[in-house]
Amino acid sequence: MVLSNHIIKVIEAEYSLIISDIQLVNFIYDLRSIRLLCDEEVETLKDHCLNNKERVFQFIKILKTRSDDDFFRFCSVLKDNQVRNVQNLGRKLEKEASTSKPHGHATSTNQATEANSENLSELGKIPLRNLPSTPSCHFIIRKNLVNSICDQLKIIHESSGHILIYGMAGSGKTVTVCQSVTRAADMGYFNTNGCYWMKIGNSKLSDTLFIFDDIWKKDHYKYLSFAKKSIATSRFLFYENELSHRCIRLLERLTYDEAINLIALLRHDQDDQILRRNPLVKKVIDSCAGLPLAISLIGGCRLQTDKEWSEAKAIISRKSGKIKLANYDFNLYGTFKLSFDVLDEKERKLLESLSVFKRVRIPIQSIASLWNCDEQDADDILMELNNKSLLKYVKESKGYCVVHDLIVDFLQQQIYLQTLKQDYHKILNNKLMDGYSNRCEGRWNTLADDGYFYQNLIYHAILAENNEHLQNILTDFNWMTCKIKSDQTIYNLICDLTDYVNYLKARKEIAVEDLFAYVLAVIFNTS
Structure with a gap:
């Protein structure tokens, strides 16, 4: 499978632009995430090329061994970049490659047109929106489970219906569903309107597959009934709901072979x-009941000697009186402690501090602000924590990390053992607010919209009880204008203002009539 001569000619015609406009080192991990590059090729391009010209030359050699579809995926990566020149180059390459092939090829003109139409169809297809990344270098595929889910996805693709994947926290529900939906998409299912991971677009809802991840409350199901086709994950199976879902229980433990494969994968x-x-x-595998999250952490520790394995077994088997986790018949937090203790003191403090954020995707800009470092240094630390399976770091044009709920619980309890909960919240939130302030030099509207900053700044300022920052931000109409643009609604700003008013009222720092006048003034001036 190689590039067609037509696309090779397009690359050769635009070779000088590709070299000048694309700093390839910034795209290597994006290309790995779409499986256009393998791990060895990433290492070669990243570490063994002297300059960008050599790196592009080597990449194009690799690209020529791929398919035409891979080339169009490369174009999509360029178009998604934030740099306008790169976006334009991606569109230019895509447009030139999408034109009909010249005569004289082994395929007929009609066949070429059909192949071109398939490429255009692929390009126009709604993607797997917001699916968390599950790179093959970090996750194994539980084939039997994925096949079972895909069988059910085929049924609801052809008609309609709902699937519920349920199992205890850390059993791999999110990863397994991501892999299953990706496999289903590769098989051509849901290709009319694509799939959404908890993001509703301007699409025909009856033909769209929705993925609802980690449902905790049984009442939520009735609010999600609008979706005619869905797959959900939950830690709980609510029998009393009489769900119409096809329910698949995710086994909590990996098989011995799966656990060995995962440990070997993470140890390389x-x-x-x-x-x-x-x-x-x-x-050790038996002592943590083969739970995927626990096995990932053990693999990330990269234990080598018998002594290290014996110590790991002792830590996991030890019953902890201070920190416990319900619903597990083994010391899961002992597994967390094992991974936590592998870190040096600085890394532990940095990891602990991530628990200040809401339990969502945390952008690297916000992390770098909290850690008071540049994004490259933050990237290096996050990659190391990712390799130890303590978090998941996705390195895209706007990198972000996700920390598992159970690990956040562990980090918070670690800190609670050392300080009061209220003090911990206040100190960490102040550190984040000061980090943001230092990064923008007090000009709050100048920070880039990373998807977290404008949405959660007031939330953190209130938890920090930082009156100075609160007053400066909420009298900065430039910041409020940027927030409205980011949220695409004034509603969230009004919610922030309401929270601020309630905060001041609780502290008895402002009269009720003054609060009302203040809110009206802000809304009037930002509408």
Whole structure:
């Protein structure tokens, strides 16, 4: 499978633009995330090329061994970039490659036109919107489970219906559903209006597959009934709801072979036989009941000697009196502690501090602000924590990380053992607010919209009880204008103002009539 001669000619015609406009090192991980590059190719392009010209030359050699569809995916990566020149180049390459092939090829003109139409159809297809990244270098595929889910997805693709994947926290529900939906899309399911991961677009809802992740409350199901086709994950199965879902229980534990494969994958072992021959490895796997999250953390520790495996077994088996987690018959937090203790003191403090954020995707700009460092330094630390499976770091044009709920719980309880909960919240939120302030030099509207800053700044300022920052932000009409543009509504600003008013009222720092006048003035001036 290689590029067609037509597309190779397009690349050669635009070669000088590709070299001048694309700093390839900034795109390597994006290309890996769409599986256009493998790990070895990423390493070669990143570490073994002297300059951008050599890097582009080597990449194009690789690209020529790929399919035409891969080339169009490369164009899509360029178009999604924030730099206008790169966007324009992506569109230009895509347009030139999408024109009909010249005569004289082995395929007929009609066949070429049909192939071109398929490419255009692929380009016009709604993508798998907002699906969390599940790179093959970090996650194994539980084939039987994925196949079972895909069988059910085929049924609702052809008609309609709902699927519920349920199992305890850390059992791999989100990853398995992502892999299943991706596989289903590759098989051509839901290609009319695509799939959305909790994001509703301007689309025909009856033909769209919705993915609802981590439902906690049974009442939520009735609010999600608008979706004619859906797949959901939950820690709970609410029998009393009489759900119309096809329910699939996700087994909490990996098989022994799956656990060995995952540990070997995270250790970058080419040969897993050493692990299989070591009885201590099996004891460690059994001691954490084969829970995928726990196995990932163990793999991230990269234990080598028998002594390290024995110590890991002892820590996981030890019953903790201070920190416990309900619904687990083994010391899951012992597994967290094992991974946590592998870090040096600085890394532990940085990881702990991430618990200040809401439990959503955390953009690298906000993390760098909290850590008071540049984004490259934050990137290096996040990659190391990602390699240890303590968080998931997705390195895109706007990188972000996600920390599992159970790990956030562990980090918070670690801190609660050392300080009061209220003090911890106030100190960390002040650190974040000061970090934001330093980054923008007090000009709050100058920070880029990373999807978190404008949405949550007032929330953190109130938790920090930082009156100075609150007053400066909420009298800065430039910041409020940027927030409205980011949210595409004034409603969220009104909610922030209401929270601020309630905060001041609780502290008895302002009269009720003054509060009312203040809110009206702000709304009037920003409408």
